[in-house]
Amino acid sequence: MRRQRLGIQWQVCLALAPGGLILTWLFGTGVIVNLLVAALSCLMTEAACLTLAGRGQQIRARLSDGSAMLTAMLIALALPPGCGIGVIVVACALALGLGKHAYGGIGQNLFNPAMVGYAAVLISFPAALATWPPVASEFANGVDGLSGATILSSMTNEHGLTLSELAAGDYGVGQFGGLGVEWAALAFAASGLVLALRRTLAWRVPAGMLLALTIAGFVGFDGGSSNSLGSPMIHLFSGGTMLAAFFVATDPVTHPSSARGQWLFGLLVGLLTYLIRSYAAYPDGIAFAVLLANCATPWLNRTLARSRVGGAADA
Amino acid sequence: MTRIAVECVHLPVSEAFVDVGDVVSRGEVVGTNRALVHASTSGRVSSIAPRRRFLSESSPAIHITIEAKRAEDQTEASEFRLPALVQPDSTQIIQRCADAGVVGMGGGGYPTADKLLAARGLVHTLVINLMESDAGVGADAHLARTNSSQLIRGAELAQKAISAEHIVFAAPATLTSTLTEQTDHTVATPGVSEPSGEERRLLKGLFAASIERQERPIDAGYLVLNGATCAAISDAVDSGQTVINRLVRVGTDVLRLPIGTPIAGLIDASTSLRSGSPLSGERLHADACVGKTTYAISEDPRDASSPCIRCGFCRDVCPEPLLPDELIWWRRDNERLDALSVDRCLECGLCDDICPSDIRLTDLIRDGKRRLLSERDSKLAAQASLARVNARNERLAERSLREEARREARLARLAKKRSARTSS
Numbered sequence: 001m002r003r004q005r006l007g008i009q010w011q012v013c014l015a016l017a018p019g020g021l022i023l024t025w026l027f028g029t030g031v032i033v034n035l036l037v038a039a040l041s042c043l044m045t046e047a048a049c050l051t052l053a054g055r056g057q058q059i060r061a062r063l064s065d066g067s068a069m070l071t072a073m074l075i076a077l078a079l080p081p082g083c084g085i086g087v088i089v090v091a092c093a094l095a096l097g098l099g100k101h102a103y104g105g106i107g108q109n110l111f112n113p114a115m116v117g118y119a120a121v122l123i124s125f126p127a128a129l130a131t132w133p134p135v136a137s138e139f140a141n142g143v144d145g146l147s148g149a150t151i152l153s154s155m156t157n158e159h160g161l162t163l164s165e166l167a168a169g170d171y172g173v174g175q176f177g178g179l180g181v182e183w184a185a186l187a188f189a190a191s192g193l194v195l196a197l198r199r200t201l202a203w204r205v206p207a208g209m210l211l212a213l214t215i216a217g218f219v220g221f222d223g224g225s226s227n228s229l230g231s232p233m234i235h236l237f238s239g240g241t242m243l244a245a246f247f248v249a250t251d252p253v254t255h256p257s258s259a260r261g262q263w264l265f266g267l268l269v270g271l272l273t274y275l276i277r278s279y280a281a282y283p284d285g286i287a288f289a290v291l292l293a294n295c296a297t298p299w300l301n302r303t304l305a306r307s308r309v310g311g312a313a314d315a
Numbered sequence: 316m317t318r319i320a321v322e323c324v325h326l327p328v329s330e331a332f333v334d335v336g337d338v339v340s341r342g343e344v345v346g347t348n349r350a351l352v353h354a355s356t357s358g359r360v361s362s363i364a365p366r367r368r369f370l371s372e373s374s375p376a377i378h379i380t381i382e383a384k385r386a387e388d389q390t391e392a393s394e395f396r397l398p399a400l401v402q403p404d405s406t407q408i409i410q411r412c413a414d415a416g417v418v419g420m421g422g423g424g425y426p427t428a429d430k431l432l433a434a435r436g437l438v439h440t441l442v443i444n445l446m447e448s449d450a451g452v453g454a455d456a457h458l459a460r461t462n463s464s465q466l467i468r469g470a471e472l473a474q475k476a477i478s479a480e481h482i483v484f485a486a487p488a489t490l491t492s493t494l495t496e497q498t499d500h501t502v503a504t505p506g507v508s509e510p511s512g513e514e515r516r517l518l519k520g521l522f523a524a525s526i527e528r529q530e531r532p533i534d535a536g537y538l539v540l541n542g543a544t545c546a547a548i549s550d551a552v553d554s555g556q557t558v559i560n561r562l563v564r565v566g567t568d569v570l571r572l573p574i575g576t577p578i579a580g581l582i583d584a585s586t587s588l589r590s591g592s593p594l595s596g597e598r599l600h601a602d603a604c605v606g607k608t609t610y611a612i613s614e615d616p617r618d619a620s621s622p623c624i625r626c627g628f629c630r631d632v633c634p635e636p637l638l639p640d641e642l643i644w645w646r647r648d649n650e651r652l653d654a655l656s657v658d659r660c661l662e663c664g665l666c667d668d669i670c671p672s673d674i675r676l677t678d679l680i681r682d683g684k685r686r687l688l689s690e691r692d693s694k695l696a697a698q699a700s701l702a703r704v705n706a707r708n709e710r711l712a713e714r715s716l717r718e719e720a721r722r723e724a725r726l727a728r729l730a731k732k733r734s735a736r737t738s739s
Contacts, residue, residue, distance in 0.1 A: 007671060008626070008671045061619070061621060062621075065621060067624075105622065106621065106622050106624065107621075107622035107623050107624045107625065107672075108622070199628075199631070202626075202627065252624045252625055252626035252627065253624045253625055257625045257626075257627040257630065257638075257640060258627070258630075258638075262627075
């Protein structure tokens with residue numbers, strides 16, 4: 001295994017492209033606008049923070065390592081297209097300013113910067129973030145009058161309806177996940193899998209997260225009544241599950257570094273996501289799940305770190 | 316072979332057998348440093364003084380500096396040689412290794428005579444280790460390509476010295492065909508991941524032999540010698556030449572250099588230099604010289620590291636069960652380093668290779684390891700000295716008690732005498 005030419009952060013950025021293209025196809029140019037605005041504000045925030053911290057000479061190195069760009073891409077893909085330039089700028093500024101540089105810059109932060117920014121605007125501008133534009137009609141399966149409801153928001157808000165009624169109506173239910181976005185989820189999962197196989201990201205984190213979500217989904221699924229908490233498939237292929245599993249939770253800085261720690265971290269994110277989706281006011285809870293699991297990282301690192309030493313030599 | 320002309324050489328010694336001003340000839344003994352040290356050029360001893368070798372050295376070693384005679388006076392005839400041995404027996408070979416100052420030239424530097432003596436009768440397989448970190452371009456590869464007969468001859472002499480049954484040449488795949496043409500001995504490529512040249516890994520890869528950390532390879536019946544060491548044995552026995560030269564890879568060339576050649580003139584040192592691999596080799600001081608174990612000198616690529624992002628890649632590649640990221644995080648905390656078994660680090664440099672932040676982990680870990688070990692040494696020394704002081708105090712107390720008792724007995728005797736006199 002040799003050092004890879006392209007930095008790992010850039011590889012991750014590149015791997016986001018297929019899913020991003022599908023989202024653009026679904027939602028139109030709003031996705032591109034999101035990306036451009038987020039990239040610009042993240043790079044500017046990064047440069048401004050480095051200057052403020054007296055590390056001006058590092059600006060070029062830090063901007064070219066791809067970490068700010070990755071945060072930008074994650075924020076851009078998490079925010080609904082057309083949510084407003086202001087919202088994106090605020091999310092990016094908070095992500096890098098508060099989530100990263102307040103802790104001392106790259107490698108020092110406790111929380112995933114992109115999720116800090118996303119959670120901040122989710123709480124501050126709930127209306128802007130709840131409104132996803134309708135998906136292009138090719139995906140609508142003959143249902144017209146698209147309201148922009150998502151499968152998770154429908155499950156949270158339309159308590160009176162069974163799953164099959166939701167699927168028959170205009171509630172954002174697709175063939176196996178969220179309407180349309182299921183295809184983007186599939187793309188994120190595919191490119192994430194490639195990164196995991198190339199060992200660019202810690203595969204145990206997405207494995208743990210998806211495993212926990214699947215098991216919780218099975219346990220909580222009652223066949224689709226009006227009280228149903230959604231099938232495992234819906235949980236896996238809706239909202240930001242795949243994006244978060246392969247690209248957000250796998251941020252090396254904020255997940256534990258030991259193998260067992262990564263499993264536990266992944267399982268925790270999956271479980272928390274399920275609980276928040278099912279029992280809390282927010283339709284999707286991934287951002288909060290990741291941030292809460294981030295809190296456990298230092299503890300997991302400290303408790304499990306020395307497990308490899310002291311045992312028998314394996315060499 | 317053209318001889319590189321050097322103006323002066325600097326030889327590290329623990330004890331010098333010559334004085335400043337002495338005139339020595341090439342090949343002559345001038346001091347000792349675990350093994351004997353020989354003058355690598357004819358000339359005059361101009362100083363015996365401390366000199367830096369490595370950047371992370373706790374104290375500089377004493378070096379004998381010899382100012383070389385003019386190049387035209389450095390003839391073969393003026394060189395001191397031991398008498399060549401014809402059909403030597405085991406003891407003669409081992410004695411000759413000691414006399415010629417042969418040491419493990421792959422990096423260990425342990426006197427070969429001591430090693431052979433310890434291995435005599437215990438070892439069934441002699442392994443000649445040609446696995447280098449700079450596979451295919453290093454000094455040992457050069458030796459195998461240009462002078463394999465000398466390499467094989469040295470190996471056979473060592474085999475005779477320890478009466479081993481087999482010789483196995485452990486060589487990278489690029490060298491196996493060259494060697495098989497030259498010798499009937501087994502030539503094998505060990506099937507282990509890097510660092511494949513590390514003794515225990517090598518034996519595991521060749522023979523699936525697991526050797527405990529407390530065990531020496533000779534306890535399991537194996538002795539591992541490096542290629543350059545074999546060449547030195549052959550030189551010492553067949554032509555009586557002491558260890559005064561060695562092959563060194565300098566950048567991309569392999570040169571035969573006198574021991575003690577200052578590195579400063581060899582390679583453009585606009586950046587810093589390392590002994591061994593460019594990333595994980597020991598960082599050389601500007602004053603450093605070629606030593607008996609210096610198999611390569613590399614230019615140090617510019618340090619462009621960024622902060623650790625704790626990706627954990629270094630844990631995956633580490634051949635030992637270590638946590639390199641934790642080791643550099645706690646590098647200033649001796650207690651933690653000890654708990655993290657820093658002394659098990661092989662300094663193989665695989666973590667440097669993989670690190671996405673380009674962090675020089677081996678440098679940082681080596682510094683921590685050094686500090687911990689030197690602290691441990693000084694603690695042991697302090698304990699020993701405390702024990703000596705306590706023992707002395709006890710002896711003194713005992714003696715004063717004895718003297719007290721004797722004095723009292725004398726006083727009692729005196730009093731008795733006096734009372735006897737008064738009563739009479």
